[in-house]
Amino acid sequence: MPEKNGIVLNEKEALNAVLGQFDTEIQLAEATLRDAGTFEFEEI
Structure with a gap:
């Protein structure tokens, strides 16, 4: 049993x-990802 x-x-x-x-x-x-902001990707 765990203790x-x-x-x-x-x-x-x-x-x-x-x-x-x-x-x-x-x-x-979730808090870490929220603080990371948004990521915008450009097509190359």
């Missing part, structure tokens, strides 16, 4: 921890 701060998590808690981490990473990626 968090020495506490063994049950399956539901472990899944929620993984999903929470994934959600945080998605939010960071």
Whole structure:
């Protein structure tokens, strides 16, 4: 079983921890892309 701060998590808690981490990473990626602005491509 995964542990968090020495506490063994049950399956539901472990899944929620993984999903929470994934959600945080998605939010960071969205913020990074938002700050990147727009990209304009010219045909050559």
